[in-house]
Amino acid sequence: MTRGVAGELRHYLGPTSYSLAESRALLASAGELKKSPLRTDLAGKTVGLIFFNPSLRTRSSMTVGAFQLGGQALTLDVGVGTWKLEHRDNWVMDGDAAEHIKDAARVLSRYVDILAIRAFPERRGWGEDRLDPIIKAFARWSEVPVINLESSLYHPCQSLADLMTIEERLGSATGQPLVITWAYHPKPLPMAVPNSILLEAAKFGMDVRLAHPEGWELDDEVMTEAARLAEGAGGKLTVHHDLEAALPGARVVYAKSWGSIRYYRDPDEEARLKAPLRQRWRVGSHHLAQGDDAVFMHCLPVRRGVVVDDDVLDGPRNAAYDEAENRLHVQKALMLQLLSENAK
Ligand code: CP
Numbered sequence: 001m002t003r004g005v006a007g008e009l010r011h012y013l014g015p016t017s018y019s020l021a022e023s024r025a026l027l028a029s030a031g032e033l034k035k036s037p038l039r040t041d042l043a044g045k046t047v048g049l050i051f052f053n054p055s056l057r058t059r060s061s062m063t064v065g066a067f068q069l070g071g072q073a074l075t076l077d078v079g080v081g082t083w084k085l086e087h088r089d090n091w092v093m094d095g096d097a098a099e100h101i102k103d104a105a106r107v108l109s110r111y112v113d114i115l116a117i118r119a120f121p122e123r124r125g126w127g128e129d130r131l132d133p134i135i136k137a138f139a140r141w142s143e144v145p146v147i148n149l150e151s152s153l154y155h156p157c158q159s160l161a162d163l164m165t166i167e168e169r170l171g172s173a174t175g176q177p178l179v180i181t182w183a184y185h186p187k188p189l190p191m192a193v194p195n196s197i198l199l200e201a202a203k204f205g206m207d208v209r210l211a212h213p214e215g216w217e218l219d220d221e222v223m224t225e226a227a228r229l230a231e232g233a234g235g236k237l238t239v240h241h242d243l244e245a246a247l248p249g250a251r252v253v254y255a256k257s258w259g260s261i262r263y264y265r266d267p268d269e270e271a272r273l274k275a276p277l278r279q280r281w282r283v284g285s286h287h288l289a290q291g292d293d294a295v296f297m298h299c300l301p302v303r304r305g306v307v308v309d310d311d312v313l314d315g316p317r318n319a320a321y322d323e324a325e326n327r328l329h330v331q332k333a334l335m336l337q338l339l340s341e342n343a344k
Pocket of ligand 1: 150
């Protein structure tokens with residue numbers, strides 16, 4: 001599929017890479033693939049999976065997905081059995097990294113038909129991380145389509161699977177009240193998941209209620225974009241610093257912890273400030289009961305007894321395993337769509 005200039009290719013880098021109509025088409029295709037999983041469209045093709053960070057669901061679902069479409073996956077763990085990679089332009093590479101993404105992406109493009117990348121933030125600073133430099137370097141230099149498997153800013157395969165799950169449970173997502181709540185976690189986790197469900201749900205015109213303690217605001221530009229999408233889709237976006245205030249009538253309670261941008265370079269101070277929030281910002285069945293037959297969602301992995309109570313995860317309102325399964329179906333739909341569009 002070599003096109004010469006990587007910029008001509010269609011990639012899937014974030015929730016706004018695809019319009020609402022295109023996302024709806026992917027969900028329709030994913031629904032068909034859920035009913036009839038086996039195809040031969042990827043016969044003779046290889047999907048390259050590049051992991052800078054660990055994974056259970058993403059690695060498994062992409063590998064199984066490629067196989068079920070008749071192809072195969074090639075998985076590389078960066079720095080483990082392969083070279084450490086540099087992404088900075090015009091960088092004198094006298095540190096740990098032995099190879100530049102510019103070279104790795106061009107070479108891998110000669111072997112594989114899609115490149116899918118997981119690269120969490122490097123935490124040198126939010127100003128740098130929010131630019132998503134690693135995934136963007138792959139998109140710039142790859143000669144095959146690139147899929148974001150979670151970057152600093154976005155986890156768009158997750159949010160697409162989330163919308164599939166919401167529509168399976170509720171019918172149409174449009175207008176439905178969704179609470180996205182921060183939860184306590186001992187580590188300052190990435191913001192890719194809350195950013196992505198926020199944008200995807202806004203795009204689908206949901207009544208999005210974002211709940212978090214003061215000091216854990218999401219990125220300003222993401223919030224502005226979510227408000228623009230919500231307005232365009234006839235939805236709503238409200239922010240609450242009290243979880244209880246966001247819950248009345250909620251159909252979905254989506255829990256996720258994330259680190260504070262304000263204390264990005266000072267995790268010890270963040271840990272000190274969030275310690276008293278531990279009990280109040282853990283999701284329990286009493287929270288679901290304040291909604292309207294609300295389901296619980298989480299991208300997983302999740303810390304039981306820290307982020308959410310056991311009885312929620314082990315109970316009938318838990319949709320997290322459906323979200324995990326739906327990763328398989330939406331990613332297969334995405335691989336088929338990207339190969340089809342980029343072959344034109
Ligand atoms: N939700 C998700 O991406 O899970 P993994 O980190 O296990 O891939």
